[in-house]
Each structure stands twice: as C-alpha cells, then as structure tokens.
Amino acid sequence: MNELFTRGVEQIVGLDELEKAIKSGRKLRIKLGVDPTRPDIHLGHAVLLRQLRQFQDMGHTVIFLIGDYTSKIGDPSGKSKTRPILTDDEIMFNAQTYLDQVGRILDIKKVEIRRNSEWLSKLSFADLLKLAANFSVAQLIERDDFNNRLKSGQELSLHELLYPLMQAYDSVALEADVEFGGNDQLFNIMAGRSLQKKMGQRPQVVFIAELLVGTDGVKKMSKSLDNYIAITDEPVDMYGKVMSLPDSLIAPYYKLCTEIPMGVIDELVKTLAEGANPRDSKASLAREIVRIYHGEAVALKAEAAWNNQFREGGRPEDIEIFPINDAHMSLVDLLVETGMAASKGEARRLIDQGGVKLDDEVQKPESEPVFTTGDILQVGKRRYLKLKVK
RNA sequence: GCCGGGUUACUCAAGUGGCCAACGAGGGCUGACUGUAAAUCAGCUGACUUUCGUCUUCGGGGGUUCAAAUCCCUCACCCGGCACCA
DSSP: OGGGGGEEEEETTTTHHHHHHHHHOOEEEEEEEEEETTTOOBBBHHHHHHHHHHHHHHTTTTEEETTGGGGGGGTTTTOOOOOOOOOHHHHHHHHHHHHHHHTTTSGGGGOEEETTTTHTOOOOOHHHHHHHHOOOHHHHHSSHHHHHHTTTTTTOOOOHHHHHHHHHHHHHTOOSSSEEEEEEGHHHHHHHHHHHHTTTTTEEEEEOOOOOOTTSSSOOGGGGGGGOBTTTSSSHHHHHHTTTTOGOOOOOOHHHHHOOOOOHHHHHHHHHHOOOOOHHHHHHHHHHHHHHHHHHHHHHHHHHHHHIIIIIIOOOOOOEEHHHHHOTEEEEEEEEHTTSSSSSOOOOOOOOTOEETTTTTTTOOOOOOOOTTTOEEEEEETEEEEEOOO
C-alpha cells in the first residue's frame, strides 16, 4: 500500500488529500488522458498502467480519456514541432488499437471510456473565453516547451497555447479526483488541478509516474526513438530485448516493470555489487517480464529458445522455409531474392565480410554452392532461412 | 504581397563550378571480443559490374558551361521580418 505512492512514482501533488480520500473509503475517479496518435504500448507506458491497475483493484474507477478532440490540435508536450493533425479515421483506429493493448494490463470492462469531444465540441467561443480568463499568458508560456520555442524563435501557434486549458477542462468535465501522467504531463495536469479549484471542484491529485529509460540505456523509452519494448512484442524478442539492456538498468527495470518486492530487489543490487554475474539476474528479469505479459509457460519457452540461439550459438527452432527454383543460382542472387540483402551490392558486401553462412559454413566470394532442400542459409547472427528447392 | 534565410543520402549536417557517389556525426549492417542482441574495437553503408568502369542522385522543371549539389530563370514548400487587410 505504501509502495503505491513511492514505487515508480516521480511526484504526487496532493499526497495528503489522496491518502485521506483513500482512507475515507470514497471511490475515486482516476483519469488517464491519451492522445491516440501512436498505437504501440510499451513498458514505459506500462509503469503507469500497472499503477492504475492497483487502484482499479482497490475498487476505484479508472477513466480512460481518449483525446479525440484534442488530438485534432496536437499536444505540444515534449515536441519541438507542431504535430500534424490527424483525421477522424486515424484517431478511431489508433484508439481501438490502444484499447486492445491496454486490456492486457487493466480490466477493461471496469474502465470508464470517454472521449473529450463529448464536451469540448459543445463549448461555444464564449465558453472558451470564459475558461481562458482563468489563466494568464505568463502562466502558459512559463511551460518549458513553449518557453524554449519562443526563445529560439520557433513557431508557436495560439491553438497550442490553449492545449493545457482543454486538458484542464477535461478534468472538470469528468470530475476527476486523480490524474495520472508522465512527467511531460505535469504542467497540463497541474492546470487541471487549478482550474478545478477555480470552478469550485475538489482539485485533482497529480500523480506523475517515473520515466522508464529505453533499451539504449540513455533516453526515455519511446516509440519514435525505437528503444522500446512493446507489450505486444513476441516473447523471444521481449526476452532478448531485456537481455540486451545495459547492466545499469537491471535494478530500475525490476523496480518499474515487475512486482518483485523492493526488499528482494535491494538484496539483488547488493549481490550484484559484490560481483554476482549480472546475466543471471537479467535473465530472471527477462523471464519475469515475459511472464507478466505472456504467462509462465511461454516465458520459460522464450528463455530456452533465446539461450539456445544466443548463448549456445544454436539455431532457432522455427526457421522460415524459402522455396527456390534453381539449385544453381548464384549466392548473391539468392540473398537478394530472399530479401536477406537489399541489393546485389549489399549481398556481395555481406559475403566479403564473412556474414553469410550456408549450413554453418562461411561462404567466400568465390564459392559457388549448389543448394539442396534443407540447407540453412544464415546471414549475420540472427537471420535464418531454410531452403527448399522446387 | 515584399525582403531575407532555407530545402543535400535513413536522420542531423558539411560542401558554393571540375579533386563529389558527395566531409563529419548519429543510426543501420558485418566481423572480433564478451555472460549479452550491452560496452569496446575494426570494416562496410546509392545502383549495376569479378576488376577496369558505367549509370542515377543533392526540393521540381528549365537554362548557361567542355563540366553544376555548386551559376542563372522559374515553380513548390518551410522559417523569419515587414507590409496589406481587420
């Protein structure tokens, strides 16, 4: 219970209010807003979603707010550029994909799903002006991204300036008690808190989740940086991506991505510091994470497959079969035809560099193999094809 | 509408008439090493060609020149500023 307010939490504004409310047994309305721009949910999002799940299990109501209206504007959060405006179809598609994935973590049947077009589309211009009167320009441009853009002479549209206002109004419309978000959402969520106050509502508690560092070990996990582990990743990929993490991320990932008790994690960190092999703890981390999203049996299987392929240098179990017509075709052509190389030039390069194997035998530029059914073509460390001569 | 700046390969970014298939960085790929798909090191990273070499590429189109990413004209888009309109 105590961990609920600390583990994976960067900041809570209104912690006292939250504790009191929970003690009183009141059912809380917890808002999570999403701009349905990119559909892949990854472990970084999961930190927050899993926290929500805990609240949900305590009987509180999670409100999943799809920013269908606001996404037509484009949230400026963390963006140096104005986002493109999405079409209705794209929004609907992304939102559905999002919901499907969220269902792996939250009990989606108990989630209240709302769209902010429900109320935002009904606001008149006069309503908007009234709302806008609650904020000063100085307050809005205080925000970092806005400020930076102004200073560096970049474009900042008026409609973007209004974004925090709309998100704040969402909280009013939903009568949210708590709003969740990453730290890039701090400003917007705070705006909601103060607008609620001004409009005579109980101000929402601001719950900011900790950021998860991506697989590169440096930047925050995000799809656009391609350093993410999606919760829909194939088990073996998921396992492998965790194994490829820099050792320094073992503890943070245990803390943010699993429910292993903190005491156990601290113990683990200690043994690592004393020289234990990080691989072993990383392997159990990988297994645990795969287990959460795919189940125990699959996790064990993924581990076995990964060990076989990468630790023991074996082949993966299921190799795709590629049919070829001519057993005497050149290796270069074969590589291009199978898609292992994008061009003949690239195929030659791969061969020159010793990256192409046929049945475990490194192929030299001058070799002219004759292919037979069942031959295993390998490019690099992890691309395999089984040939089938017609 | 006017003035100025910009548009270069996956991304950022150098290059201002021939030495440019185009510096550099990131990314990607391959190899070595490793507990690892990490870190580090090395090589590669437009297409065709065994090699010599040939061809296409620097926002689009047109032109000048023996020769253009580089000069001129024109069009499109982006960024500033100014003006016009309120």
